Amino acid sequence: GNSVTQMEGPVTLSEEAFLTINCTYTATGYPSLFWYVQYPGEGLQLLLKATKADDKGSNKGFEATYRKETTSFHLEKGSVQVSDSAVYFCALTLYSSASKIIFGSGTRLSIRP
Amino acid sequence: NAGVTQTPKFQVLKTGQSMTLQCAQDMNHNSMYWYRQDPGMGLRLIYYSASEGTTDKGEVPNGYNVSRLNKREFSLRLESAAPSQTSVYFCASSEGTESSYEQYFGPGTRLTVT
Numbered sequence: 001g002n003s004v005t006q007m008e009g010p011v012t013l014s015e016e017a018f019l020t021i022n023c024t025y026t027a028t029g030y031p032s033l034f035w036y037v038q039y040p041g042e043g044l045q046l047l048l049k050a051t052k053a054d055d056k057g058s059n060k061g062f063e064a065t066y067r068k069e070t071t072s073f074h075l076e077k078g079s080v081q082v083s084d085s086a087v088y089f090c091a092l093t094l095y096s097s098a099s100k101i102i103f104g105s106g107t108r109l110s111i112r113p
Numbered sequence: 114n115a116g117v118t119q120t121p122k123f124q125v126l127k128t129g130q131s132m133t134l135q136c137a138q139d140m141n142h143n144s145m146y147w148y149r150q151d152p153g154m155g156l157r158l159i160y161y162s163a164s165e166g167t168t169d170k171g172e173v174p175n176g177y178n179v180s181r182l183n184k185r186e187f188s189l190r191l192e193s194a195a196p197s198q199t200s201v202y203f204c205a206s207s208e209g210t211e212s213s214y215e216q217y218f219g220p221g222t223r224l225t226v227t
Contacts, residue, residue: 004155043218044156044203045218089156101158101216102155103155103156105153106155
């Protein structure tokens with residue numbers, strides 16, 4: 001079936017460290033891929049997205065590249081800040097329908113000053 | 114502009130009790146969604162409403178009912194709560210159900226059923 005697998009957390013880094021959160025997917029067809037972020041006490045917010053192979057989504061210094069050959073969409077940031085502490089969710093949609101969105105289990109990121 | 118609001122923020126129920134979770138959006142969005150979030154799992158879609166007057170089941174609809182009261186409001190009802198329904202519930206809205214439309218989420222309702 002269709003699924004999203006992301007690295008388990010929590011991930012703890014020092015400020016200005018390099019961040020990678022791994023995400024791989026299994027899907028029939030050609031999904032669109034997303035990263036959502038959930039700050040403490042808030043709902044999820046769309047961070048970035050990519051709709052076809054080799055697309056790169058980027059926002060707020062975060063990047064992720066849609067890799068069809070490795071079925072991956074890893075999230076990266078060159079220099080994290082304390083304000084990046086949050087839970088990050090990888091997700092995919094199929095058939096161009098948001099009602100079919102499939103989320104990963106989330107990765108909690110904590111940044112030490 | 115409040116976005117998506119949900120009430121209550123927290124709720125404790127006894128097994129068998131009923132309750133309604135309220136959701137409202139002020140972005141004039143056509144589509145609205147209810148998700149549940151459980152530890153170690155991603156969000157799972159319970160029900161959605163593609164447009165005012167329509168509702169459809171998602172991945173985990175059993176034990177829930179929904180009402181799209183008007184374009185702004187979409188409520189989720191638990192008729193007879195069970196401990197398996199202990200979860201965090203999120204409401205979301207979007208302009209339409211196409212995946213190109215961003216979903217906007219409320220802050221969530223943490224429900225405990227004892």
